[in-house]
Structure formats: C-alpha cells, structure tokens
Amino acid sequence: MPKLLIVGTGYVADLYLRSLKLYPEIEIAGCFDRDAARLSQFCEYWSVPAVDSLEALLARGTPGDILVNLTNPASHFEISRIGLDAGLHVYSEKPLAMQMDQAKILNEMAADRGLLLASAPCSFLGEAPQTIWAGVREDVVGPVRLVYAEMDDDFISQAPFRKWFSESGAPWPAKDEFEVGCTLEHAGYYLAWLLPMFGPVRTVVAASAGLADKTDVTLDAAPDFSVGTLFFDSGVVARLTCSILAVHNHELRIIGDKGVIEMDECWNNAAPVRMRKRFALRRRLVNAPMARRLKLKGPTHAKLGRKGAAAMNFALGVVEMRDAIGDERPCRLSSDLSLHMNEVTLALQSAGEHGGSMAMETRFEPVSPMPWAEKLAR
Template sequence: MGGTVKPNSAGADSRAAGQVVLLGCGFVADLYMRSLQATPGIEVAGVWDRDATRLAAFCTHWDVPARDGLAALLARAPNALVLNLTNPAEHFETTKACLEADRHVYSEKPLAMMLDDAKTLHTMAAEKGLMLASAPCSALGEAAQTLGHAIRSGIAGTPRLIYAELDDGFVPQAAYDKWLTESGAPWPYEDEFRVGCTLEHAGYYLTWLISWFGPVRTVVAASAETIPEKEGAGPFAPDFATATLFFDNGPVTRLTCSIVAPHDHGIRIVGDKGVLSCKAAWDNSAKVRFARRINLRRRLMEHPFPQTVRLKQPTHPKVKRWGAAAMNFMLGPVEVLEALRDGRPCRLTNDFALHLTEVTLAIQNAGETGGAQTMTTTCDRMEPMPWAK
C-alpha cells in the first residue's frame, strides 16, 4: 500500500536532514520544543500559526523563527520535515497542502477526522513518494520497546489476553483553566471535548499493540457521552469508549478510554507463564514488570513480588516529567528524519498511520449499535529499535 518514498533532497547534508518546521504552536507544540531540547542535531527552521499573538509568544519564548504564512514556512526550509501540530479538525486540509507542496509530513493525531480523508492523504503520499507519519510515537520509547522485547523473548509465555486502560479521571471537574504551557498556551478544553478522548488518547496503546502484533482484523466497540454538560460549545465527542480488538497475529485485547473513570494508564499482558505489566503509558521510562504465576497453598496467583524487566542502556534521550507526561515527542520525527537520511524504511510507515486512524475512528464512532467492524486497512509489524533487539 505504501509506494516508493523520496529521499530527503539534502542527501548527506546532516544539517538539512535534521530540520523541522512547526505548523501550529498551540498547547502540544511546547511539548515538542521540550523534547527538542533533549534531542541534539535537530533545527527548528520556522514556525507558523494563524494566531499572530500566539505565534509571537511562542517564538519569543523558544527563540525560533516565525514565518508569515504556510507558503513562507515551506519555502524558507525546502528540506525540512513538516510537523503538523494544528487542531485535529484542520489536519486534513493542512497536511493535504503540505503533500501538494511535495513535503514529508509528521502529523499529530489523528491523521484526519474522517477515514475517507485519511485514505485520501495516504493515496496522495504514496503517489508522490512522500512519508506520512502519525503521532503518537511512544511505541518507539523505552517502555513500549521493553514490553515488545519481553513478548518476543517469551518471558510470560504465549500472550493470551491483554487489558489496556487509558482513563484520565473526571476531567470536566479538573482545574484545566489553569493548565498552561511554558510559552503561555492554555489547554484547549473545547477542542479536546469536541475531538474526544479516544481520538486523542487511544493511540498511546494502539501504536504499542500494532507495533508488536501487526494489524487489527476486527474491532468490536461501543462509545458514549456520559457527561453531557461540559464547558464550551458542542457537540461533544464520546467521553467513554471500550473496544475488543481481534488481531491477525496477536491476542484478543480490551482497550478502554475515558475522561470519567479514575486515572489508570495501565496495561497487562496475560501469558501462559504469568503477567507482564506497565502502569504508565505516558512515561517512556515507566517500569515493566513480570509476575510469574504460582500455586501457593492450593491458591493460584501471580507472584506478589514481580521482577523488573530492563533493556540494556542507553536507549533514547529522555524528557523530564511535565504535567501528566514524561514522553519524548521527538522520537517520531527523529525516526522519519533518520530514515530519510539513511535511505531505509521508516518504522512509522504511511500504512501504519492509516491503519491506526481507522482503528481509532472505529472505536470512537461505534456508539451504542456500532458492534463488530471489519478493518479495511492493514500494515506490517514494526521493526524493533536497534537497542531493543
């Protein structure tokens, strides 16, 4: 489904191969800038946002160059990777414009709000030989890679069932009006409530799962809005969704997302020999544990003192905790840039981005009667990072 990808025209020029431009400088853009500080060799060659006041505050705080429009942003750095950090409803049109300008794009999630639009972008990228990658990139992080290594190594035996939780607490009662980034961007609560927690957050575990097991064959899901009177202008997306995922080559998985239930970002992989677990999807350094299964005085149980599973260090640059997350948001863009520079396949393929989008939309849009949905897209399993093989 992919097509041949054009290499970066800068060739062996390491400076040009390490350039990015930021399209949009809202709340999430500061998280990318914090990650850039931990990532040597990447230059921000320009930033543009339609909000001139926000653009000025962001560029002043981070000391990066502002541009006066999308055309100028692209023209001033013709070899830079575009990081599309606009609001989700604008992802399709802005990414489309960048692809039409023959630019590789790394998009914040989701790739598009509608599957047909995501497929249009995928087709355009394939026809032009361009990379089209999608966040989140935590599947490239240490915690996800450690779990993947443990699964491949058979520490827990054959995985039989997975439970994954992405519950964020009763967010409508949180003090979100006080959530500000370093450069002063407020948390965009109206947009978050309209887009929905599933489109915003399901990818944090879906990318892990798809990277380990490959494509999802069938999604059996339900979603609902359980808190109807949120602040801001609706209509609002479901604030709860749950799905049972059937993979072509993996265990049955139950994934739940909400901004209602008490905070829980844990994942448990139940195998023949015991349980692998991780409690923090948004922490690249989160501990991975294995509790072997034992019989004690006729009682079947998981060992009360699980062992910690570790990879040899070093792995990748880490970012200190900010708010709820300790994630390096630049792991994805760096993977794209290095693949372009080295002329190798990118782990975050175009097919991966499209399949992630379809699965996520299937979960969010299931409603009360969506039921079983057969996926129309596919992708390959992800090649492990060199330090996780």
C-alpha cells in the same frame, strides 16, 4: 539533514519544542500559526523563527524537509495535504485525519510521491514499550493471549482546566479536546504500542457514549467513554478502554500462558516494566507477589523529566522520520501503520450504543524494534 517546518504553536507545540531541545543538531527553519499573537509568544520563548503565512513557511523548506503538523485536529487533513503536495515529508499530531476517507487520501498521496507520512503518538519508540515488546519476543510469559489496556484520565470536565497553560503560555484547548473526544486524542497511546507488537487488527467490537455534561464549554462534545475488544490477525485479543470520567488509570497488562507483563503509566517513557510468573500453590493459582523488573541492555534514548502530566519525549517520532530519511530505510512509524491506527480509533470513537462488530480494511507491514531494544538484560 532535513529541516523542520512547524505549523501550529498551541498547547502541544511546547511539548515538542521541549523535547526537540534534546537534539540541538535539528534545525527548525520556521514556525507558523494563524494566531499571530500566539505565534509571537511561542517563537520568542523558544527562540525559533516565525513566518507570517503558510506560504512563507513552505518557501523556507525544500523537498525532503519535514512538515510537523501540530494544528487543531480538524485542520490535520488540509495542512498535511498541502505539505505532501509541496514535496515535504509530514509528521502529524493525532489523529491522521478526522475522517477515514481523508486519511486514505493522505496515505495515497504519500505513496504516490515517495514521501514519508506518520502520525503521533510516537511513544512506542520509547524505552517502556520497547522493553515490553522485547519481553513478548523473548516469550518471558509464554504465548500472549489477552491484553488489558486502560486510558482513563479522571473526570476532566470537572477539573480546573481553565487554569492549565503550556510552558510558553498557551491555554489548554478545552473546546477542541471535548469536541474531538478522548478516544481520538488518547486511544493511540496504546494502539501505537499494540499494533507493532501484535500486528494488524482484524475486527473491532466496541461501544462508546457521551456521559458528562460539558455544555459550559461546547455543545458538540464527542464521546467521553469508549471500550473496545480488538481481535488481532495474530490471534491476540485486547480490551482497550478510554474515558475522561473514570479514575485515572493508565495500566497495561499483557497476559500469557506463564504469567503477566505489567506497566502502570504509558505517559512515562521510562516507566518500570514488571513480569509476574503464574504458578500453582497447593490448591490455588497464584501470580507471584514479587514482580521481576524487565530491563533492556545498555542505553536507550534521550529522556525528559516530568513536565505536567507526562514524562514523554515527543520528538522521538520526528527523529525516527529524520533518521529513516537519512538512512534511506522504511520509517517505523509508517503511513500504513498510521492509517490502520486511524481506522481502529475511528471504529472505537463512532461505535455508540449499538456499534457491534466492525471489520478493519487496512493493514500494514511488520515493524522492527529499535536497535537498542533487541534483547532484555539478563
């Protein structure tokens, strides 16, 4: 079984370690962070081994182990490149890279070396999106035409974020968050769901803007609002909105010929999935006021209770990569899927006021659902 080597012990690393506690059979061979004090605090809290350099960390692994890249987004490319060069599979936090040419280099390296490469988010492997996808496959609302996806998180620059700390004491990385931008940080939470369901995006028509004053935190803030219309090769069209200004809204609405599949919170693996049939009542068109709950047959996956703003198992992607290695099969979170998600996300982020239409160059092979999500319960 491959061991994990963790680089980066900041805020998000606690979410991973809390989730990895659900899988005691997974060995964490070592952790490294360039902040020695933070590394010590993290490793003492979680009782995992610390090493004092990246070289020492790599020395603890063997080819075929997994490097888990939880560093600052600006470091993702270089750390992942080093990991692949060392013969390690790499699971990276989002984005895969801050620039598309860097993401392509990683993709090519992984392919050339026969290694797995994937980037977060992994929530697509969770119960709620797998339930939605089963409903789409079973045609419960007829052919899907349109998707509305919202990733709005309220006016974060006015929030008391300096009081936000992770479980082991890391401060929320406000400067990084604002400089990377909410689109690169959050668009993937729905892109990682929609891409496996509906296939590659052919065209992105988008706009983005920086609207809130963040000069007390950073002078290099990225756009804090983006909206994109995604035209999928399959014919489905989706509107995806990201902001850290608009009132909190994580709704997803999948609109078909016969009704709507709806879900209210993508940061909850077990969020209820509902379906409303559409019908004519006298002279009116009505979406059923009483929604039907969609559920899968049998058990799904290990879940965490709510911790902070999310109720997500952050280890699902690492576990999927581990299982793919052990089963000698393709990983559901493939390098090509991560590359395509990176391209779509950057198109949304960089659109600006005159972004217009952007044709996507990358594609990926179809993704299979989880084995426990093949059919809905009846």
